[in-house]
Amino acid sequence: MNKYLILCVDDEREVLDSVLQDIDCFEEYFLLEGAESVAEAKEIIADAQAEGTQLALILCDHIMPEQTGISFLIELYDDKLTTKAKKLLLTGQAGLEDTVEAINHASLDFYLAKPWNGDEIRDTVKNLLTQFIIENEPQPMPWAQALDTEKIFNAIAENRISFGE
Template identity: 35%
Template sequence: MSEKVILCVDDEEIVLSSLREQICDHFGDYACEVAESADEAWEVIEELSEDGVEVLVIVSDWLMPGIKGDEFLISVHQKFPKIIKVILTGQAEDDAIKRAKQEANLYSCLRKPWHVEELITTIRSGLADNKLESL
């Protein structure tokens, strides 16, 4: 298994399938994990962390059952501040995005339906920015 992972979180299976395919096509050096809820995403994050695998990027839906994407990413940021966080949404509230930028260091907000080029460019620039910060 790759020592570095990109995690996608969305309650729609077709969205996760598309994200996984697009990310795998462009980021073959990284594994791509998916989760259908914030709870499932936490399980994946904790398991990977225990195995010494680093989650580099989380692409999360905003409107999910149980917890909204901004709240999920804020809680992730509190425990794993170096993870690059991206919201992918069709209906996020502006206040939620502002809050995620302030409290979760949200890297970007992409709108559904997304364009593959925009997704890949966002992840690539987030990874590059993250590398520069760690130098």
């Protein structure tokens, strides 16, 4: 069932490990990967796509050595293979102007400031993944156990009504 990827990108290994640990509850249903650079993240995405795994969610830091998180998120949004992925900016250093750019040009779905709370990041990830599955998965029922059951059941019911089943 791991045909969707959750990718965390942060150049600080301790932060990356902490994020991955906070959201490892989704690992049973999603492929969970971490990258310490945008270049590594691009390799992970390319490898996943080659195996038929789609990027569902990216959690990305903003300030990184070779490319900012926001410019990377814009790049992902502009790519037809990754445009549908939910995008979460996780940073303590993006200013208002940067954040507005991410919202306007990268279709940023959520912003969390560092330091974050474990429950807050899990709830946010769960909500974003639920939205992604409802929007992109033709058979969302198997995902109800790991995500927001009520929202998935409501989406299934709405589709039945709209299709006249």
